[in-house]
Amino acid sequence: MTRRDFLKGVVAASTVFPVVAAQMDNKQSELFPSSGSQWIKRSPVGIAICKRYDFREVKKSLRMLFDRLGGIKNLVRNKRVTVKVNLVNTSQEDVYGIPLWLTVTVHPVVAKALGALLVENGAREVIFCDQLPFKPLNHQAFVGYGFDISDFNKVMNGKAKFVNTRNKGEYKDYAWVKVPDGELATAWEVNRVYWDTDVLISLAKLKNHVSAGITAGMKNLFGIPPSSLYGDDLENEPNEDAVGYRNQTMHNCIRKPFTSSESFTGKSIRGEHGYNVPRFIVDLASAFPIDLVVIDGISVIQTAEGWWNGSMVSVTRPCVLIAGRNPVCTDSVAAAVMGFDPDTPDKTLPFVNGANYLALARRRSLGENRIQNIEIFGVDLTKARVEFQPTFRRIAV
């Protein structure tokens, strides 16, 4: 049963969409016994060396990864595909003059190459989306990130669409998506583009993250909850014009979002900078099962996640692309490529400011994070590793 099939079955009855992971497209992962009675999803993860943002080179690398994953035709043919792109909270900045797409955000060439392959494999429509802090809800919001809709459509037979999901957009209402066994969030209220789709792809950037340890396929989902309900610029009620980030509701949790959900239990804990973010990451990944993760690790920043972290960040060039069907496995390999142990205890590098979200995800049965249990293809991990400078240790106030 696809996400859309599932949706069709329940939409008439209710606007509440309880998600049971087993009911989603489970082909991406196989179940393996873990400790005790727990079964863990596992799926192979591929690594390719790619040194340049050259369209042909990137596309060739991605095609090889997808072929080795068993192909994507069965996943996307005649389907509506939503690609959540990691674009972050402004396009007006840079890192010491280096453009955002070489440092903080997904490079448009990687997105375009992915889009071309999705269309070649029969995707009916490909929607690239993120919550962006601009009024336009269409392709105009993406221009500053180097995403040019006409460029994309040249290689995607006109099947590309860009959607800014900072509010409910073209839909009449929001999708209310329950979180199975949610720890801090019991439900998310989001733009329906993330739910009214057959396939969800997380197209992420490989970076350290001060609160999450690393940011890759799962952390990318942090951009799903819209500013209109979760934004810092809201006053006393939801506002469809809001463009603010979600620090107050999802990072330091000093106030609750304006959603219909009563049980949003993020909390502000002194000295615990990384309490909320890792848990929300898992609550998002649990509610929005990712069908495919693609990680742009060609040119990135290290130590932290964005220009807003000041000069603690620096540019580095790992020259890798990573892809996998299970987000926990894929992010775990990403962490290992960065030189970190994805099963390390909480409050140790790279998760120095809080919980290891990969271990949390395994405990929630979302996937395997122990690197010795994950099949890696393409470039051998030992060879692929390019160590990142670790994350800054922050003292929360």
Add this chain to the structure above:
Amino acid sequence: MNFVNEQRLKSLPRVWHCAGGNNSRCSLFPDKVKIKGKPSFVIKMDGSIFSPVVFDGKDKCFVSDASGVVACFNQTGESLWRMKLDSGVFAGMVHHPEKQVLFAGTAGGFLYALNSQDGQVIWKRQIPTSSDPRILSDLIYVGKIDSVVLSSWGGRFVAIRSFDGVEKFAWNAGLYPSSGAASDSDGNIYSLRAVEGSGVELVKVSADGKETIMFRQEESRRGARRTLVWASPVLDEVAKIIYFVINHDRGAILYAFSMVADRVLWKSVLPISVQASPVLSGDGLITLFDLRGMTLCFTVEGSLKYNYYTGCEYLVAAGAADISGTIYLGDTQGKIHVIDENGKGKVILETERSIQARPAFSPTGDLFIPSTDHNVYVFRNAG
């Protein structure tokens, strides 16, 4: 050859015992070097290599990687010893020019003194910090105070006694210090720092630990917190000039500062920031490597002699020069460039991954270029 050039030749390091060759950080080898297009051999490490190779002046070289391995090799690349430290090494190591001691600083905040004969730890010391321990600044050894000088993200430069690891003195290193210090032959130490509310400062610290602010550039619009301070000051002790780059919002300014007149001689405004340390070359030329992927060569009077585009989006590591003015450089797409004195360049090899460490010359002029592909590529000097 005129008097200044004769003097310069004598001052240049043949034994590159730290990043940039010696304490001046000039990266200029005192001979003409001629290398063949293919590496003679490759040194293999466990992790990516971000710091330059250093030499003992006899027959050994030392390599460190970001997985925390420090290793010693002979002239043919044969491994002599390996030592695993607590965490990765990103800062350039320094070898004591007389004693057989190698110093390495780690991202975990430890400074190690290793016996360079066998790699055994003589002592190690954790640099105190209440926030972040990592050591990113290239180390130097200052003979006048018999100390190793480095900074950590704790925000202090420290001079640590070479024989026992005890702190001799310390001074403010500013926000997120990544820039290594330089030192003159009198033991004065020069460092750059970003200070909130003040800007970027060039500081001189005398051998007794007394600090003088030599130059201050006011805080840029983006503020000190967003000002990258990574490139080291470079000394031309013959011409008595300190070259340094101060980043300013998206751009940067290259300064030539007279050590005699205690004033700026000239400055050149650059369109983009600079991370790599400048390189002295030829007749007092100064060469920069910027975050657009450009190599810019300036005359001693401050006019642009040439620019050379590497074809990659940005450069993070400096090159190295020989006395003829030829620059050897690795870029972030893994290409190794040889750029002649007129700015004409060619690519002699492309490594599998990016190059983010500066090259170094052995005492015989062999060129050692580390790559993030875990290899050091060694080109024999056929000159």
